[in-house]
Amino acid sequence: VAEVVEVESGLAKETSRLVYVGGDGDVYEAGYGDGNESEPRRLTWGWSEGEDDDGRLQYVWPSYSPDGSHVACFGVGAGESAHAGLYAVAEDGVAMHEIWRMYEAVPICESWSSDSRHIALLLQNDRGLALKIADIASPGKTRKLDGGAPLFWSWSPAGP
Numbered sequence: 001v002a003e004v005v006e007v008e009s010g011l012a013k014e015t016s017r018l019v020y021v022g023g024d025g026d027v028y029e030a031g032y033g034d035g036n037e038s039e040p041r042r043l044t045w046g047w048s049e050g051e052d053d054d055g056r057l058q059y060v061w062p063s064y065s066p067d068g069s070h071v072a073c074f075g076v077g078a079g080e081s082a083h084a085g086l087y088a089v090a091e092d093g094v095a096m097h098e099i100w101r102m103y104e105a106v107p108i109c110e111s112w113s114s115d116s117r118h119i120a121l122l123l124q125n126d127r128g129l130a131l132k133i134a135d136i137a138s139p140g141k142t143r144k145l146d147g148g149a150p151l152f153w154s155w156s157p158a159g160p
Contacts, residue, residue: 017064018030020062021060025057025059026046027071029071043089044059046075059074059076060074061107063112065116069116070091070136071091072086072099072110075087083101084101085101088119098139099134101140105130108123109122111153111155113155114156118133120132120133121133
């Protein structure tokens, strides 16, 4: 949940925003707090790579970047060519960037660095677990930090 301060008539009001995955598999954002509740707003639009919905992207694990500018989420597609991708969606839902895509791994979870520039990914494939780092400014590139099990991590709150 990210905190947003809205200024109205010179008085500051705090509004909290929550992102979640709806029943249709897309990511939504809703605001609440201090009487500023809002209707959920769709941030993603699942798409299908085939003629049927078997390959439709279903989004999982949405999370705000610490600066509130983006929402990261995995998009998982089933069907004949199962695949997964990591996406960074602009907070307003207008722009969406694919940061990472793989056909041989299943996403487990992700977490943002404190500077909102990197995302740690925990992935599982037939060789086990892998912890990778993605730079949101360099889509398609990840760096493997470690593999095996168990893998736990935490970002420093102070940044780099």
